[in-house]
Amino acid sequence: MTSASSAELAPLIRKLESIACLSDEARQAVGRLPMAVRVVEAQHDIVRDKERPSQCCLVLSGWAFRYKLLSEGKRQILSFHVPGDIPDLQSLPLHVMDHNLASLTPCRLGFLSHESLRELCFRYPEVALALWRDTLVDAAIFREWMTGIGRRTAHGRIAHVFCEMYCKLHAVGLAGNNRCEWLSTQIDIGDALGLSNVHVNRVLQDLRAQGLISLQGRELIIHDWSSLSRLGEFDTTYLHLEREAAA
Amino acid sequence: MTSASSAELAPLIRKLESIACLSDEARQAVGRLPMAVRVVEAQHDIVRDKERPSQCCLVLSGWAFRYKLLSEGKRQILSFHVPGDIPDLQSLPLHVMDHNLASLTPCRLGFLSHESLRELCFRYPEVALALWRDTLVDAAIFREWMTGIGRRTAHGRIAHVFCEMYCKLHAVGLAGNNRCEWLSTQIDIGDALGLSNVHVNRVLQDLRAQGLISLQGRELIIHDWSSLSRLGEFDTTYLHLEREAAA
DNA sequence: CGTCGTATTGAATGGGTTCAAGTAGCGTGG
DNA sequence: CCACGCTACTTGAACCCATTCAATACGACG
Numbered sequence: 001m002t003s004a005s006s007a008e009l010a011p012l013i014r015k016l017e018s019i020a021c022l023s024d025e026a027r028q029a030v031g032r033l034p035m036a037v038r039v040v041e042a043q044h045d046i047v048r049d050k051e052r053p054s055q056c057c058l059v060l061s062g063w064a065f066r067y068k069l070l071s072e073g074k075r076q077i078l079s080f081h082v083p084g085d086i087p088d089l090q091s092l093p094l095h096v097m098d099h100n101l102a103s104l105t106p107c108r109l110g111f112l113s114h115e116s117l118r119e120l121c122f123r124y125p126e127v128a129l130a131l132w133r134d135t136l137v138d139a140a141i142f143r144e145w146m147t148g149i150g151r152r153t154a155h156g157r158i159a160h161v162f163c164e165m166y167c168k169l170h171a172v173g174l175a176g177n178n179r180c181e182w183l184s185t186q187i188d189i190g191d192a193l194g195l196s197n198v199h200v201n202r203v204l205q206d207l208r209a210q211g212l213i214s215l216q217g218r219e220l221i222i223h224d225w226s227s228l229s230r231l232g233e234f235d236t237t238y239l240h241l242e243r244e245a246a247a
Numbered sequence: 248m249t250s251a252s253s254a255e256l257a258p259l260i261r262k263l264e265s266i267a268c269l270s271d272e273a274r275q276a277v278g279r280l281p282m283a284v285r286v287v288e289a290q291h292d293i294v295r296d297k298e299r300p301s302q303c304c305l306v307l308s309g310w311a312f313r314y315k316l317l318s319e320g321k322r323q324i325l326s327f328h329v330p331g332d333i334p335d336l337q338s339l340p341l342h343v344m345d346h347n348l349a350s351l352t353p354c355r356l357g358f359l360s361h362e363s364l365r366e367l368c369f370r371y372p373e374v375a376l377a378l379w380r381d382t383l384v385d386a387a388i389f390r391e392w393m394t395g396i397g398r399r400t401a402h403g404r405i406a407h408v409f410c411e412m413y414c415k416l417h418a419v420g421l422a423g424n425n426r427c428e429w430l431s432t433q434i435d436i437g438d439a440l441g442l443s444n445v446h447v448n449r450v451l452q453d454l455r456a457q458g459l460i461s462l463q464g465r466e467l468i469i470h471d472w473s474s475l476s477r478l479g480e481f482d483t484t485y486l487h488l489e490r491e492a493a494a
Numbered sequence: 495c496g497t498c499g500t501a502t503t504g505a506a507t508g509g510g511t512t513c514a515a516g517t518a519g520c521g522t523g524g
Numbered sequence: 525c526c527a528c529g530c531t532a533c534t535t536g537a538a539c540c541c542a543t544t545c546a547a548t549a550c551g552a553c554g
Contacts, residue, residue, distance in 0.1 A: 049484075050484065066390075068390070068394050070394070070398055070399070070480060071480060074398045075398070076393065076394040076397045076398045078390050078393060078394070090383045090386070090387075093376055093379045093380050093383060094380060094383050094384075094387075094487055095487075096484060096487065098387050098390070098391075098484045098485040098487070099390060099485075122372070125369070128375070129340055132340045132379050132382070133340050133341060135379070135382065135383060135386065136337045136340060136341050136382060136386075137341075138386060139337070139382065139383075139385060139386035139389055140337075140341075140345050142386060142389035142390055142393055143313075143315070143325050143345070143346060143389055144345075145393055146323065146325060146389055146392055146393045146396060147315050147317070147323040147325070149393060149396045149397045149441060150323045150396045150438075150440070150441030151317050151321045151322070151323045151441060152317070153541080154541080154542070185499090185500065185501090186500075186501070187499095187500075187501095193397070194396060194397030194398060195542075195543090196542070196543055196544075197500085197501085198501095198502085198503090198542085198543075198544080198545095199541085199542055199543070201500095201501060201502060201503090202502090202503090202542095204501095205502085233317060233318060237296075237297065237343060237345045238345040238346075240341055240342075240343065240345070400509080401509080401510070432531090432532060432533090433532075433533070434531095434532075434533095442510075442511090443510070443511055443512075444532085444533085445510085445511070445512080445513095445533095445534085445535090446509085446510055446511070448532095448533065448534060448535090449510095449534090449535090452534085495554100496553105496554095497552105497553090497554090498551105498552095498553095499550105499551095499552095500549100500550080500551085500552100501548100501549080501550070501551095502547100502548080502549070502550085503546100503547085503548075503549090504545105504546090504547085504548100505544100505545090505546090506543100506544085506545085506546105507542105507543080507544070507545095508540105508541105508542090508543075508544090509540105509541100509542090509543090510539105510540095510541090510542100511538100511539080511540075511541090512537100512538085512539075512540090513536105513537090513538085513539095514535100514536090514537090514538105515534100515535085515536090516533105516534080516535080516536105517532100517533075517534070517535095518531105518532085518533070518534090519530105519531090519532080519533090520529100520530090520531090520532100521528105521529095521530090521531105522527100522528085522529090522530100523526105523527095523528085523529105524525100524526095524527085524528095
């Protein structure tokens, strides 16, 4: 656990400005938030179902994810999170966690106390609004995943999640030129999209064979954005980005 | 379009108090919100994808639902809404709709202008908090549906949605004694849970045969709450009800 | 260089879909 | 008041997308 420097909060500010407008004052106030920084290894629970946290977790580097466990070892991944995200922001207005939050890769995490966030919201209603919006974009992504799992083919779902993550990463400056890091395993993709890892594997080979993407090691390359987004019926509206990401 | 009486706002107040505590002042201020009441027939779009509404819609009677349309006539229903719900509350902090809102049955709807809601939030931060919470419970329900569609069997999904709607209706005083109105068709259930109407039909017959439920006409009776909730792996935590609904 | 987790491949299985036909319920109009 | 027509519900049978099981290959890391 190390102390925070104000530069650490840059990903959060960048994220908030991708979905809302902040005044200089508000931006600076966000930058002055007290934050405790901690590094966690991969696949480590950060907050658990039923807990009542008194702080929120900001992803500084690496990917995190939220998930639910069901009977017989089944798992549903609810979301992937990248630097700038506050995956458990909902614990500020709500009391109890109804799912788990974990690191997918090794992560640097910043912890912001509910107390300091509440005070910030009180002093700067525009920040409160930006945070509310952030949780609403989160919800919009859930709706989109639900739609995919319920009504899209495996090909469409996987194409869609690639487009989505590319856009999310692009919005915080971590993607460009049709390339981005891809840090999740095929097993994780399956648990996120309601598919088996075996089928994910076959679909990925198919997408590669069709020349739509490359996915090897930790790099995703989208060779044919237009075809991929058509296949996934991807439309950025639901991400509610103020400044549109160029593909 | 008729003018509003303050008693009309009772379902909203009841709903907000099921997930948050309001002071007398705040409660009265909510009751003074100007509202335009309108009646719409069944299966009628209220707000459409890509629109930028300047008001929110409060369900006073009947059921509403949100949905997305996909290629080849596929439809995903994202949520069902009952009296007291504001299904498009997100249009207050966010600008653009990323899905549609429609009446499922004939409905009485109250329309609240963004302007008056914003002023209410400004004067009573506790109301703003309650509304934020409301959108977060909404999101929690999306996660739960996503989990069901992704990782539960058809039986589990259907059992789950019955438990969920019973609890939602109970929280606003529209269910009790293991009975509630059930206003959606089997087709709608299928589009909500990622199933075909044919399969929904078969599963329903199965649940009836097992003595778990009755579903005829517009009435759902849950004969065996304990078995049904076990089948759907239903746990009310995600509804974040302050006062627990008795089954 | 061995080990563990991920990726890959093949074959059998199955939950749920699709297609198709028939039934029941209900509002409407002649 | 009943025929009509619409919609939802029901049933059967064939089919298929994706799962499951099982075995093998790869690759990173100590």
